Every structure is written in C-alpha cells, then in structure tokens.
Amino acid sequence: MTKILIVDDEPFIRQLLELTLEDLEDEGVELLTATNGEEALSLIKNERPCLVFLDVMMPKMNGFEVCNIVKNEIGMTDIYIVLLTAKGQEFDKEKGREVGSDQYMTKPFNPDEVLAKAREITVRQLHTTCKTPIL
Amino acid sequence: MAKAVIKKLLAKPEVLTLVREICQAVRLPVCICDCEGTMLFGDPYGDQFFSRTISINSEDNVIGTVKGGEDCTIVASTLQYMVNAEFERTALGRETLEKYREISMLCDLGAKIGSCMDKKEVIKIITGEIRTMLTADIIAVLLCDDNDAIIEIISDDGSDGDLLITSLEPGELVENFLVTAAPEIVNDLTADSRCTGSPQIFSSMMCAPLKIQEKTVGYVCVGSLDKREYPARDLKLLTTLSDQTAVALEKALLYNRLKETFFAMVRTLAETIEKRDPYTGNHTKRVVDYSLAIAEGLELPEEYFLRLELAAALHDIGKLGVRDDVLLKNGPLTNEEFVQMKRHPTYGEEILKHIKHLKDVIPGVKFHHERCDGKGYPLGLKGDAIDITARIIAVADSFDAMTTDRPYRKALSLDVAFNELIKFSGTQFDSAVVKAFLSAQVQEKLGMRAHGRSNTDA
Numbered sequence: 311m312t313k314i315l316i317v318d319d320e321p322f323i324r325q326l327l328e329l330t331l332e333d334l335e336d337e338g339v340e341l342l343t344a345t346n347g348e349e350a351l352s353l354i355k356n357e358r359p360c361l362v363f364l365d366v367m368m369p370k371m372n373g374f375e376v377c378n379i380v381k382n383e384i385g386m387t388d389i390y391i392v393l394l395t396a397k398g399q400e401f402d403k404e405k406g407r408e409v410g411s412d413q414y415m416t417k418p419f420n421p422d423e424v425l426a427k428a429r430e431i432t433v434r435q436l437h438t439t440c441k442t443p444i445l
Numbered sequence: 446m447a448k449a450v451i452k453k454l455l456a457k458p459e460v461l462t463l464v465r466e467i468c469q470a471v472r473l474p475v476c477i478c479d480c481e482g483t484m485l486f487g488d489p490y491g492d493q494f495f496s497r498t499i500s501i502n503s504e505d506n507v508i509g510t511v512k513g514g515e516d517c518t519i520v521a522s523t524l525q526y527m528v529n530a531e532f533e534r535t536a537l538g539r540e541t542l543e544k545y546r547e548i549s550m551l552c553d554l555g556a557k558i559g560s561c562m563d564k565k566e567v568i569k570i571i572t573g574e575i576r577t578m579l580t581a582d583i584i585a586v587l588l589c590d591d592n593d594a595i596i597e598i599i600s601d602d603g604s605d606g607d608l609l610i611t612s613l614e615p616g617e618l619v620e621n622f623l624v625t626a627a628p629e630i631v632n633d634l635t636a637d638s639r640c641t642g643s644p645q646i647f648s649s650m651m652c653a654p655l656k657i658q659e660k661t662v663g664y665v666c667v668g669s670l671d672k673r674e675y676p677a678r679d680l681k682l683l684t685t686l687s688d689q690t691a692v693a694l695e696k697a698l699l700y701n702r703l704k705e706t707f708f709a710m711v712r713t714l715a716e717t718i719e720k721r722d723p724y725t726g727n728h729t730k731r732v733v734d735y736s737l738a739i740a741e742g743l744e745l746p747e748e749y750f751l752r753l754e755l756a757a758a759l760h761d762i763g764k765l766g767v768r769d770d771v772l773l774k775n776g777p778l779t780n781e782e783f784v785q786m787k788r789h790p791t792y793g794e795e796i797l798k799h800i801k802h803l804k805d806v807i808p809g810v811k812f813h814h815e816r817c818d819g820k821g822y823p824l825g826l827k828g829d830a831i832d833i834t835a836r837i838i839a840v841a842d843s844f845d846a847m848t849t850d851r852p853y854r855k856a857l858s859l860d861v862a863f864n865e866l867i868k869f870s871g872t873q874f875d876s877a878v879v880k881a882f883l884s885a886q887v888q889e890k891l892g893m894r895a896h897g898r899s900n901t902d903a
C-alpha cells in the first residue's frame with residue numbers, strides 16, 4: 311500500500327495537507343499523520359511511507375533531526391522527504407542537504423504544488439519496488 | 446475521501462472505543478463494512494446472527510454498511526452521525542483550503558513582484574496571476590496621469606487592452622471609477638447608465654483602483670464578453686491584488702526615478718570632460734552611438750548595453766586628472782607630457798571606483814587604450830584579456846578621432862578611416878569588433894553607407 315505521511319505540530323496545517331491530498335485517497339493512497347518528530351519516526355519505521363511532508367520547526371524532535379535519522383542513520387534513503395519551513399524564516403539549504411532531504415517547500419504551501427509532488431512520487435512508487443531492507 | 450471516511454473514523458482510538466462500548470451495550474455481534482464489503486470492525490464469524498443490514502450514506506451514496514441484530518440501529522445511527530459531522534468538517538476545511546490557496550498565491554506574488562523593478566514586468570506578473578484566479582476575457586491595467594487621464598493600457602495578452610477602453614469610452618464609467626476610486630463590480634454593463642459610449646463589447650466587468658499614497662494612479666480592470674455574475678469575493682481578491690500591485694509599482698517608480706537621477710549625473714560627469722577638451726565637440730556622444738551599434742552587430746545581450754553605454758560615455762573621464770597645460774596643449778607632446786596623458790585611463794578608474802554602481806563600467810574605461818597585440822596602455826593586455834567593452838570603445842573612439850578635424854590635421858574621409866581600421870585589425874583593434882563595425886547592418890544603422898555621407902559631421 312502506498313502511504314504518505316504528514317508531519318506537523320499545527321493541527322490546522324495537518325488538516326490542510328490532508329485535504330490537499332485527499333484526492334489520492336480515492337486512488338488508493340493512505341494518508342498518515344503525526345504531530346511531532348518522535349511519532350513521525352516510529353510511523354516511518356513501521357508504515358514505510360514513500361513520501362513524507364515534514365515540518366522543520368517541531369517540539370521534541372525537529373524535522374532536520376528526523377530527516378537525518380531516516381536518511382543517514384537508518385538508511386531509508388528511498389523515502390522522499392519534503393521539508394516544510396515557514397516563510398520568513400530562512401531555510402538553511404546547507405543543513406537541508408546535510409540531513410539528506412530531497413526538497414523543501416515554504417508555508418504557506420501551494421496546494422497545487424504539494425498535490426503534484428505527491429502524485430509524482432506515488433506514481434514512481436507504483437513503478438519501482440522497495441529496495442530498502444525491512445527493518 | 447468519501448470511500449475511506451469510515452475507515453478513517455475507526456482508525457481514531459476514541460471512535461473505536463466508543464463503537465466498541467456501544468456494541469457491548471447492544472450485546473450482539475455487530476460488524477461494520479466499507480462500501481466494497483470489506484470488514485472494518487466486528488466478528489467475521491458472527492454472520493449467522495445478523496438479521497439487519499443498514500447502510501451508511503453520504504448524500505446519495507452508500508459508503509458502508511452496519512450489520513447486526515435489531516438493535517444495531519443504535520450503532521448505525523451513531524456512525525451515520527459521525528460520518529455527517531466528518532463531511533461537514535471536510536466541507537469547511539475545503540473552503541479554508543481555498544482561502545489558503547489564495548494566501549499562498551499572494552505570498553508568492555509578493556515575493557515575485559517585490560523584487561521586480563520594472564513597471565511593465567510588475568503588471569505582467571499581476572495580470573498573469575489574475576488570469577489564473579478569475580474568469581475573464583480581458584485583464585488590463587489602466588494607468589493615468591495627474592489629471593486622471595488614461596495614459597497607458599497594459600493588458601495581459603498585450604492585444605485587446607484598447608478594446609476594453611474603446612468599449613467604455615467616451616462613456617463615463619471609467620471616468621467615474623477614477624473619481625470615486627472605489628472598487629466596483631458591474632455585472633451588466635448594458636444596463637449601467639454610466640456606459641454612454643459605443644455599443645458595449647463586454648457584458649460584465651470589475652475594477653479596482655491602484656493607489657499610491659492616497660492617489661489613484663490607475664485601475665486594474667477585468668472584463669467578460671459573456672454576462673457573468675462576479676461575486677463579491679472576486680472583487681475582494683482583485684482589490685487585494687491591486688493593492689499589492691500598487692505597492693510594487695510605487696517601488697518600481699521610485700527605483701526608476703533614482704536610476705534616472707543617477708544616469709543624469711553620469712551624463713553630467715561625462716559632459717564635464719567635453720567642456721575641458723576643445724576639440725571633442727560631441728565626440729562622447731558619437732563614441733556612445735558607434736559602440737552601441739557595434740554591440741548590436743556583435744549580437745551582445747540586451748542587459749549588456751547599459752554598461753557599454755555608460756563606459757563609452759565615461760571613457761575619457763580620467764582626463765579630468767590630466768593637467769590643463771598637457772590636455773589643452775596646442776602642438777606635439779613631449780615625452781613627459783605623453784606619459785601624463787597616458788595616465789588618463791587609470792585616472793578614470795580612480796574616479797569611478799568610488800561609485801559602487803559603476804563597478805562594471807571600469808574595465809571599459811581603464812582599458813580603452815589597450816591594443817590586441819599588447820602594445821597598448823596602461824597594462825599592455827593582449828587579445829581576449831582586454832574587456833570586450835574596452836575593445837569596442839577603442840574602435841569607436843579611434844574611428845571618431847580619425848574622422849573629425851583636429852588642430853594638427855584635417856579629418857580623414859570615411860573610406861580612408863575604414864581602411865585604417867582594416868589595416869590595424871588584429872594588431873591595434875579586435876578584428877571581430879572591426880568586422881561588426883564595417884558590417885552593412887551597422888553601417889546602415891549609423892547612416893554611413895545608406896546616406897552616402899562622404900565626410901565628417903564635425
């Protein structure tokens with residue numbers, strides 16, 4: 311099952327992202343949500359989403375840390391990670407590269423852009439098999 | 446979303462607990478299935494006890510079923526209630542998402558036009574954005590002067606902006622907009638008494654003012670050929686967009702004014718040198734013209750032209766640093782005086798380096814007496830090591846010097862001067878630059894061949 315994980319501590323943003331992606335649910339994609347970094351990490355390990363929209367500024371464990379663990383420590387490199395950062399706060403591109411994120415988007419996000427990216431990744435997922443060993 | 450809603454509800458621990466507790470109260474097995482019959486909750490082997498099947502609906506669609514005994518209606522009603530609430534929540538959420546889409550768009554737009562310093566560019570971006578947000582056949586920005594007269598119409602497709610205005614003029618509608626300076630929707634133009642002009646091409650339109658410091662400088666107009674009912678929210682959006690445009694326009698206007706002032710000062714600076722040098726009458730202007738024509742011949746990029754123009758205008762600015770008795774000397778220079786004179790490109794650099802915005806102009810000034818064979822001054826650079834601006838100015842400058850009268854000799858004819866350029870092409874001059882200068886296209890542009898000018902205009 312193709313899964314997309316939405317991680318943000320703001321319920322409003324989570325719901326908007328869910329709404330943005332709800333068309334995909336009818337196409338058989340499962341949407342998962344997490345409200346902080348720790349929760350996100352355990353969902354990533356257990357549910358293996360192909361795409362994660364990951365807020366950077368979060369309590370407990372921030373997006374950079376989560377991304378770093380996923381990409382560099384446990385080596386789940388085939389998970390596509392989009393970091394979400396608030397407009398106005400400068401995104402540290404160097405850091406983004408370091409932790410292995412695939413892309414970043416600024417909030418307010420553009421719903422069309424988010425949906426297009428999700429479509430692209432889920433379609434790609436359907437055509438390739440998962441290469442990372444199950445942990 | 447519709448199909449998955451029951452599954453999603455049951456995925457929430459609090460909902461699952463609630464359903465479980467109700468089922469225990471009913472004391473009979475109950476199962477809940479999605480619309481495809483997949484069991485989401487309940488005892489898969491309890492089928493034989495099930496006497497009732499109740500469907501869960503969203504609008505007219507069955508999105509799932511509850512199966513159980515007579516009492517299972519209690520579970521079904523609760524679930525139906527939760528499903529309804531969920532749909533209401535999503536409907537609200539969708540509206541919010543629409544608003545959010547607008548916010549995101551406005552943020553992007555702010556960033557895009559905020560850094561844009563060109564009036565036309567600002568308008569192009571804004572009309573393009575309106576095109577994606579609103580339904581319209583024409584989107585145009587009308588700019589007016591201090592007397593509220595329309596001076597410019599810029600439409601997003603660049604074509605029928607005039608159409609909008611001819612369709613309204615000489616009606617009072619637009620004038621009225623300019624006076625009231627309030628955003629307005631006119632959903633039926635034909636019925637509007639202010640439309641006194643020629644037969645209306647557009648049926649419905651909206652207008653929002655562009656205000657810079659309380660002054661209306663123009664309008665953003667949106668027009669539809671077919672009759673439309675533009676809702677108030679469209680006008681609100683248009684107003685938000687026009688406010689943002691006004692801010693960006695003001696910035697662009699201020700920037701352009703600043704730029705104009707700056708160039709005026711540069712030109713004044715260039716003129717000061719002409720005032721000191723008696724032979725050069727209009728020399729600077731001709732060097733600028735020749736240089737630009739050559740750059741066109743070389744097909745250099747548009748954005749390069751300004752730099753070249755400034756460098757050409759300022760190429761001899763360093764002569765300000767040369768003593769009068771050397772600069773104005775009527776007769777051959779001594780060696781020591783010649784050394785003095787040859788310092789003018791370096792002096793030029795010294796004068797200009799204090800002006801940050803002229804940084805790019807310096808190489809053209811500093812190296813305009815370099816030669817391709819390395820025998821020039823001040824550094825003796827060779828070939829491509831010499832900035833292209835300097836190579837162009839060298840040809841333009843020498844050509845004009847040859848074709849104008851000097852105290853010690855008469856002007857050469859154009860043909861003799863052309864031959865000199867050819868003769869020294871590759872040694873003193875860059876051959877590509879000379880070739881461009883002599884090309885028919887450049888010659889025609891400068892009116893040298895086409896008008897058969899046989900001698901100088903100096």
Ligand SMILES: [Fe+2]
Binds near residue numbers: 761789
């Ligand atoms: Fe010179």
